[in-house]
Amino acid sequence: MVTFWGGKRKTLVTAQLHYLFMSSTWILPDDLAVPDFPADHPGPGAPVPQHWSKCFGCGDDQPTGLGMEFTTGEGLEVIGRFEVAKRYQGGPGFIHGGILMTAFDEAQGMACNAALRSAVVTAHLGIDFARPIPLGAVLELRSRVEGTVRRKVYTRSEARIVDGPLADPDVVVGSSYGLFIVVGHEHFEKGKDFVDGMPTGDQDISAV
Numbered sequence: 001m002v003t004f005w006g007g008k009r010k011t012l013v014t015a016q017l018h019y020l021f022m023s024s025t026w027i028l029p030d031d032l033a034v035p036d037f038p039a040d041h042p043g044p045g046a047p048v049p050q051h052w053s054k055c056f057g058c059g060d061d062q063p064t065g066l067g068m069e070f071t072t073g074e075g076l077e078v079i080g081r082f083e084v085a086k087r088y089q090g091g092p093g094f095i096h097g098g099i100l101m102t103a104f105d106e107a108q109g110m111a112c113n114a115a116l117r118s119a120v121v122t123a124h125l126g127i128d129f130a131r132p133i134p135l136g137a138v139l140e141l142r143s144r145v146e147g148t149v150r151r152k153v154y155t156r157s158e159a160r161i162v163d164g165p166l167a168d169p170d171v172v173v174g175s176s177y178g179l180f181i182v183v184g185h186e187h188f189e190k191g192k193d194f195v196d197g198m199p200t201g202d203q204d205i206s207a208v
């Protein structure tokens with residue numbers, strides 16, 4: 001077992017090294033607070049709208065993006081899906097690792113937004129790539145908030161192939177832990193000078 005401090009902000013990461021399998025675990029703080037279940041939560045299976053139509057992860061006005069679609073899961077879980085298009089290729093026939101990381105980033109951000117009804121940005125993200133993911137696979141990412149400490153939001157997510165090549169809903173093909181920070185609307189004010197279009201959705205950042 002190897003323990004190290006990751007990033008300049010000292011996120012404690014413990015990497016467990018095994019002969020056949022490598023995974024990392026994230027040490028959660030002792031004073032973690034579990035968020036209350038929102039009173040107006042729609043229950044499992046409800047669509048979760050895109051947060052910004054130009055978003056590379058979920059926007060429907062971003063032709064090269066992942067086009068992830070989200071629904072609510074059990075409890076505070078959020079379920080995201082997308083198909084691994086040919087343009088997301090890294091090694092021959094398989095997904096590029098950065099694309100999977102983008103999907104986790106999006107999915108865990110959406111989980112924060114659904115649980116806390118607050119805007120968040122990613123501060124730290126860690127990924128375990130457990131299995132190669134072929135082009136054409138439909139990935140399902142189940143994400144949730146594990147708890148908060150002040151503005152810090154601790155999240156986890158697992159990905160499975162649920163349709164297409166190598167589909168097996170019992171096999172976790174990748175997992176992720178992430179620290180998100182709750183920010184105010186002023187955080188996005190700085191981006192308004194650079195944005196490339198007008199918002200088209202109710203929750204679009206530039207509309208807030």
Ligand SMILES: CCCCCCCCCCCCCC(=O)SCCNC(=O)CCNC(=O)[C@H](O)C(C)(C)COP(=O)(O)OP(=O)(O)OC[C@H]1O[C@@H](n2cnc3c(N)ncnc32)[C@H](O)[C@@H]1OP(=O)(O)O
Pocket residue numbers: 007009010011051057105106107109110113118119120121122123124149150151152179181183203204205208
């Ligand atoms: C309606 C709106 C809808 C919105 C939809 C949202 C859905 C989103 C879906 C989209 C998904 C895609 C999302 C994207 O891709 S977001 C794009 C990628 N992320 C960014 O661009 C973020 C860039 N970074 C920043 O802007 C600032 O650094 C932030 C805002 C993150 C913090 O700067 P700020 O000055 O505000 O706060 P602070 O410095 O006092 O820090 C506060 C606390 O956090 C702790 N800390 C900070 N960093 C780290 C770290 N790396 N490891 C460990 N800890 C860290 C820090 O120690 C402190 O802890 P404590 O002192 O309390 O103990």
